[in-house]
Amino acid sequence: MAVAVITPSILSRVLDNLSDAVLLFDADFRLRYLNPSAEMLFGGSSRQLVGLPLTELIISRDPLMPVLEESLRSGHPFSKHEQAFELLNGQEITADFSVTILHEVVGRPEILFELKPMDRIMRISREETMVSQQDATRELLRGLAHEIKNPLGGLRGAAQLLEKQLQDDELKEYTRVIIDEADRLQKLVNRLLGPSGMPKLRPLNIHEVLEYVRNLTVNHEGSDILIHRDYDPSIPDIIGDSDLLIQAVLNIVNNARQALGRRGNIILRTRALRKFTIGQQQHRLVLQTQIIDDGPGVPAEIRDKIFFPMITGRAEGTGLGLSIAQRLIHQHGGLIECDSTPGKTVFSIHIPILTQG
Numbered sequence: 001m002a003v004a005v006i007t008p009s010i011l012s013r014v015l016d017n018l019s020d021a022v023l024l025f026d027a028d029f030r031l032r033y034l035n036p037s038a039e040m041l042f043g044g045s046s047r048q049l050v051g052l053p054l055t056e057l058i059i060s061r062d063p064l065m066p067v068l069e070e071s072l073r074s075g076h077p078f079s080k081h082e083q084a085f086e087l088l089n090g091q092e093i094t095a096d097f098s099v100t101i102l103h104e105v106v107g108r109p110e111i112l113f114e115l116k117p118m119d120r121i122m123r124i125s126r127e128e129t130m131v132s133q134q135d136a137t138r139e140l141l142r143g144l145a146h147e148i149k150n151p152l153g154g155l156r157g158a159a160q161l162l163e164k165q166l167q168d169d170e171l172k173e174y175t176r177v178i179i180d181e182a183d184r185l186q187k188l189v190n191r192l193l194g195p196s197g198m199p200k201l202r203p204l205n206i207h208e209v210l211e212y213v214r215n216l217t218v219n220h221e222g223s224d225i226l227i228h229r230d231y232d233p234s235i236p237d238i239i240g241d242s243d244l245l246i247q248a249v250l251n252i253v254n255n256a257r258q259a260l261g262r263r264g265n266i267i268l269r270t271r272a273l274r275k276f277t278i279g280q281q282q283h284r285l286v287l288q289t290q291i292i293d294d295g296p297g298v299p300a301e302i303r304d305k306i307f308f309p310m311i312t313g314r315a316e317g318t319g320l321g322l323s324i325a326q327r328l329i330h331q332h333g334g335l336i337e338c339d340s341t342p343g344k345t346v347f348s349i350h351i352p353i354l355t356q357g
C-alpha cells in the first residue's frame, strides 16, 4: 500500500491554489501567514500584511475578538455562516468563516482562519434582478407622471381663470385649494420625471462633487451634525455630469441628515477599488464613494425596498430621493448599494473609472 507523503512542495502547491482565503495568526492575533487567495482578497502582499493585528485586517459587525479569545482558551474550533466583514482595504464582504486552534507541541498555539466569501455571482445576479425591477417600476411611474402632467396644467389654468371671475372671497378659497394642490402634484410629477435631456459628461474629480454637497449641508442652523471627510486624493477623474452627481449625493446626504435629527456624524469616504464588478461587468478600477452615518439605521420593514420609488419611512417623505439617485448613478454606469444597521448606515456608490489600455 502506498503511503502518502506530504512534502513541503505539495503543501505549498495546495495552499497556493486553494480558492478559500487562509490566514494563520499567532497567539497574540498577529498575522503570520496568508495564502495567495487571502492576498487577493485583502489586496496586499504577504510582505505588507504579515505582522499586522487581526483587528486591523478584519472588522466584523459582530465583535470577533471575544469569540476568538474564547476559542483560543478552550481550544474549540468554531465556524459561522454569512458573516459581514469589512477588510483592511475598505472592501465589505459577506463570508462563511471557520477558526481552528493549532496546538504546537512546544510553544504557543496558533489560530487558523479560513474565509470563504459568499458567491459574489449569487449577489450580482440578485442585484441585477433588483435593479431591473426598480427600473421597471420607475419607468411605469415616469409614464404615469407624463400622462398626468398635461391635464394637470389644464386643471390649474382653468382654476386660475375661474378665480378671476369670482367675486365672492369664500368661493375663491375653493379655487385656491385647487391651485395649491395642483402645484403640489406638479412638483411630485416633476420629481418623478427627473432631469430631462442627456447628461453633460466631462472628466471630473469626485471630490469637487462631494465638497459642493458638503458646503450645501454644513452650517444648517440649529444642527450639531458633523460632516467628516475621508478622501483618497489620488483617485483619478471619472467621466460624469457634475449636476447629476451632486443631485444623487445630495439625496443620500439629506436622508442621512434627516435620519440623524439634531446631532450625529456623517462621513464622506472615497476609495479606488481594483477588479470590482458592477452588474455583470468586472472593471479594472472603480470609484467607491460612501456616505456613512451613525443614525438609527433604515427601518427593517423597508430595508429591501428603499431604492424603489414611493417607498418611504418618513411621514413627510415622498420616497423618491433614492430612486432618483439610483437612476442618476445608473446613467454613469454605476450602482448604489446600502448596508444598514442601527448606529451605522453605509450608502456605497460605485462608478467605473475608465483606464487606458
Ligand SMILES: Nc1ncnc2c1ncn2[C@@H]1O[C@H](COP(=O)(O)OP(=O)(O)OP(=O)(O)O)[C@@H](O)[C@H]1O
Binding pocket: 251, 255, 256, 259, 293, 295, 296, 297, 298, 299, 306, 311, 312, 313, 314, 316, 317, 318, 319, 320, 321, 322, 323, 345
Ligand atoms: N441614512 C439613512 N438612515 C435611515 N433611514 C434611511 C436613510 N436613508 C434612507 N432611509 C430610509 O429610506 C427611505 C427612502 O428614502 P428616499 O430618499 O428614497 O425617500 P424619502 O427620504 O422618504 O423622501 P424624499 O427623498 O423623496 O423626500 C426614507 O424614508 C428612510 O426611511
Ligand SMILES: [Mg+2]
Binding pocket: 251, 254, 255, 317, 320, 321, 322
Ligand atoms: Mg430622501
